[in-house]
Amino acid sequence: MAERRYDPHQIEPKWQKAWVDGRDFEVDPNSTKPKFYSLEMFVYPSGNIHMGHVRNYALVDAVARYRRMRGFNVLHPVGWDAFGLPAENAAIKHNTHPEVWTRQCIANMKRQLLKLGFSLDWSREFATCDVDYYRWNQWFFIKMFERGLAYRKKSTLNWCPMCETTLANEQVVGGWCWRHEDTLVESRDLEQWFLKITDYADELNAYLDKLTGFPDRTLLMQRNWIGKSEGANIDFPVENSSNRISVFTTRIDTIFGATYMVLAPEHRIVDELVSGQPEERQVKEFREKTRQEDKAERASDPQEKEGVFTGRYALNPFSGERMPIWIGNFVVMEYGTGAVMSVPAHDQRDFEFALKYRLPVRLVIQNRDHSLALDGMREAFIEDGILVESGEFSGQPSSAARASMTAKAERGGFGKSAIQFRIKDWGISRQRYWGTPIPMIHCERCGVVPVPEKDLPVILPRVERFTGTGGSPLSTVPEFINVNCPRCDGMARRDSDTMDTFVDSSWYFFRYCDPRNSDRPFEPKSIDYWFPIDLYIGGIEHAILHLIYSRFWTKMMRDLDVVKVNEPIANLFHLGMVLKDGAVMSKSKGNIVDPDDIVSDFGADTARMFILFLAPPEKELDWDDAAVAGMFKFLQKVFRLVAQNTGWMKDFSATPDEALLSAPAKSLRRKMHQTIKRVSDDLEHRLHFNVSIAAMMELHNEMSAVEAKDLEDPGTRAVFKESCETLIRMISVFAPHIAEEMWELNGHSNRLTRAAWPEYNELLAAEEEIEIPIQINGKVRGRILVAADVSEAEMRERALGDTKVKSWVGDKTVVKFIVVPKRLVNIVVR
RNA sequence: GCGGGGGUGGCGGAAUCGGCAGACGCAUGAGACUUAAAAUCUCAAGCCCCAAAAGGGCGUGAGGGUUCAAGUCCCUUCCCCCGCACCA
The missing domain is CATH 3.90.740.10 (Valyl/Leucyl/Isoleucyl-tRNA synthetase, editing domain)
Structure with a gap:
């Protein structure tokens, strides 16, 4: 029988389709399982997924898949932070409409994410430029206005001449625009809408002590920013x-x-x-x-x-x-x-x-x-x-x-x-088009009047031509601007500004819990079930901006009795940047590594495994073209090992009987259990998948050392198959396509997305014999092989009996004899 | 200036609680297979010295200390990265 070769281009589309058809990643609404909410930071649809996204999704996806296999009801949603300046700039440059441009970008990035095989629940997808989403921005804004949390004042504001709009303090980086690193921010006096984040300054500060799942440096940066x-x-x-x-x-x-x-x-x-x-x-x-x-x-x-x-x-x-x-x-x-x-x-x-x-x-x-x-x-x-x-x-x-x-x-x-407090109220007016219209009407007689709730949403009108100059584009649309005052019915004008897009990202993760609700932002019960977010991963660049705004928004919603949540995020993790040749990837440097290329060269599984393997997640990762092939080879070797043995494995059902196993079989089984422990620990706590993958490589190395003649022994066969299927299941959270294929080759008809995570058995992981280093004056001079349950007295005796140790001790006086049970012996001589 | 993080082979990194430094991989070298190459497989490999071997010495930015034992703890110091910076 011809042996199957590893061909990612054949197996990846196959399994991606199976997952979608089987709706494997959609949440079960009637589940009695414990919940797990895993999330990557919101993605701006710039047009292409970059390696930073791949790293982020690969990391969260491993955890999401692991939790599913461990019996959790997992929410792993996806959507688009779709409003914002680049769409408008692209419209000016390419003579298109921001909406057209944005929808195209979303379509392409969705295609890329699907090709990478992430276990995302696409049934909950939305974009913030959907009316069904931004209408709730307007609803919240009016609620805040009614409570005095949204107010208008004239003040000196940060103005970016490139963006032609105002910036919040958080968006000014050392005097420069956060988007235009080479543009100095100017000051202008303007009437603007502000949200009273300062009302929450004390609480935002006090709760930092309770955010035990946040990195210390993030807490510190927030504490400095609030500046009490x-x-x-x-x-x-x-x-x-x-x-x-x-x-x-x-x-x-x-x-x-x-x-x-x-x-x-x-x-x-x-x-x-x-x-x-x-x-x-x-x-x-x-x-x-x-x-x-x-x-x-x-x-x-x-x-x-x-x-x-x-x-x-x-x-x-x-x-x-x-x-x-x-x-x-x-x-x-x-x-x-x-x-x-x-x-x-x-x-x-x-x-x-x-x-x-x-x-x-x-x-x-x-x-x-x-x-x-x-x-x-x-x-x-x-x-x-x-x-x-x-x-x-x-x-x-x-x-x-x-x-x-x-x-x-x-x-x-x-x-x-x-x-x-150092923190200032959050100025949210932007003199731009592509954002949520501020649902306010300016009437000469009645002053500032909110749009009545029944008239929401205020739909963003179509503006056809974008010049990028001359203030708020909406002020050029008379049928939008001119409106009757809801209070006196006289002639009035709508507010022509749109909201800062950080408003959109302040509560999007609540909407994911109930994304199609047209009566309210979300059903409160769905929030009670899913919140807080169990794992939230993204770059450090949002340590103050997004993460303070969304904490504020959550507390504001709590005070509106919309949610009962005090803090939205239980565990936060910051991922290091992906570099190439020691520098951030950028068009101008010409050092961009395109995920599409990596996928077409090696497949999604290699791309995902490699990006997790190359560096621990919190560190910067310098992409190494030469090393990617090594990861492909590893997957290829695993595939070959399975393919070579699947003939007998798929019909072999005996489980190992520990009492009857040969020493090498026991040893392989021990390695398997040790690997389960290491990998599970990383998925549970540390997220150091570079080490998990190394551990799986070690297991594979031991498995491939098993020779054909060893497999004549039924006990060895049983252990080999058990190890094989354990390795497949563990690999499946990092490289899901190849794992599904191998699982199927081995005769399984269920998908791994629904399979159980392998159980770790401490007894089987324990070594029977251990090697104890013997030190003389702190230097290793000999080694003894002893039973794992060795007594201290025996360690002492065996150490002294060792011939090399004897020659080192000679006729010197033993002044101290340290025995660290089951670890080491140190003999101090003089 | 203040605060935080870091410095380990040629490279990425590992060492989770003070107990064998260098797991795993990349690159490299040698060999097997081959007419040859690629692919694959096997082996080697921190550095230095003693001609080689056996063996030994030195090694986690530098210097000191605690300890039977330090990459890990303490002190001093150098360098790199990040955040904040007239905050009263």
Whole structure:
């Protein structure tokens, strides 16, 4: 009989069709099994799957398939984050429509994903540009508006001249646009819609402690981003004025050392302070200068600290001291109150500023041994210490002083404890076409009026020509813009902006639970069943953007009584990037590895196995063209081993009887159980499939060492078949097509998608004999082979009996004799 | 500057709890098969020294320490990557 060769191009389409026809990856709605929700981060339909996607899907798919085999009801859905700028830009460039372009991209990427054989539930697929999806964005928006969580304000916003739209703070990376790494973000004053994420800042921060399934660095990045700091707001009266200037400080304990005050140049009070002062002109010139610099190059390096005196004084409410009021380029209006009290002795920045402008320095915090002195002080002492020269508070430690001084300010009505957050409200208006229309109507008589729920959805109208210039494209569609006010029926205008696409991705994973619901975003019961997400995998680049927005959205939905969930994600994992020649793959570098090519050269199974094998998942992976063939060869060898033996295996039904097995058969069986343990552990916890695949290679190596004559023994046959079918089932979560084919060759009529994961037996995995290294003074000098249940006394005896050990010990004195049970012996001699 | 992660053969990496460093693979070398090549199979291989062998020494960025024993723990230091950065 001619032996079957491994031909992925023949077997992969066959099994992909079988899975689809059998609806193998669709969820059973009446299941009593435990649930498992596995998910890759939402994909933007750019047109092609890239290697990063392959890595992500291969990883999650292995876990999803494993969980199915372990008896879980697995949800592994797929969809498209389909709104956004690139579609619009492509429309401009190729003279097409964003929708046409997007649907084409989706179709191609779907084709690619199907070819890779991922176990996705396509029956739940949707795109965020589907009206049936984005109508719920609008519904949520109105609910938020009704609760004051969506509001409108004029403010200075980040504006990307390339995108021609505003950006949220999260989308500005070090002053540059997150999409255009070479484009500096400008500022513009615009009326915009904001979502009040700051209402949830404290909760978002507090819950970080409960997210035990999140990587530490992600928690840290979120904590930094939220930027909670506790302190106090203190009012400083202005001399010869009824005005007070409020400052936020975390170091009220240093307030007796405050010798001057610095305001942000754009602080509201500045005009009034300097009006009529001799300093008026220099202050205004300085303000203008900083504004110019702001626009130019705020991003790159923090400039030299500069400031000018306003000519006015504030009074320190604790010491009564006169403090000159300055304005400075390092004080920003966006944080705190836009004004700071300066304590040069105990803040490095204030110290430098004071030195530069010869402002007084006053030491009010002493270190433990009271050795600080102003003379020769080279830098500020910023640690906590003991208060000195601080009136009634002298002698108190910093932490106690913070409490007692805040209490005094509160009693005196000139301050109170305060918590300051760095996170800002989320600006979601975008002056672009390809997004969710904001369901609001502007009426001259009634003001801003939400579109009534019965009139939802507000459908995105067809715009035919895209120029990429001139503000919101929707404002050019009169039949869309002009509308009667729902309240007074007078002439009114629709909001012409669309929503940030991070709105779409903030709750898409809830919609997957009930994707066809037309009465509500989803049935709450479906959320109760599926949430939280058991495994969520994607790149680190979303550690703050998407992952904070969706946490906020979840809490918002909870407060709308739509869900009971506090946190959407139980376990999060960040995957390393896929590189080529040490660099990110990009068209301009010409170093793109196309998944389609790898699939047509080697097949999907090789592509998936290889990308998992090459590096541990959290690390960067440098694609190696030469090494891919090695993985193909491995699969080929496994296939050949099965094909060569399937003749007898498919009719052979005996299971091994441990008592009757030969030593080599027992050894192979032991290896098999050890491999099950290693692979299962990785699928369960670590996701280090590079090691799992190595373990399966080891098992294969032992199996292929079994010779034809060994197989004459029925016990060996039984073990060989058992190992073979165990290996096939384990491989099936990584390389599912070849596994199905081998399973079928071996006479099985069920598909592996419905088969059970092999069970690990600890007794059978245990070694009978173990090799114990014998060390003399910590160096291995001999080895002994002993029974696995060896006693300590026996280990000691056998170690001393070893001839090599004897010669090393010689007539030296044994000073110490360490026996680590079942592991090693170390003899210390002198 | 602050915070986090990392540095192991020619390469990717393994070593999950302080107990044999280098699993598994790639590349390499030698051999078998072949007229030849490819494919396949077998074997070798961390580095260095002692002519070779037997054997020994050295080895996880560097230096120190704890320990019978350190890639793993502690201290110092260098380098690389990532995040935040006038945050009051």
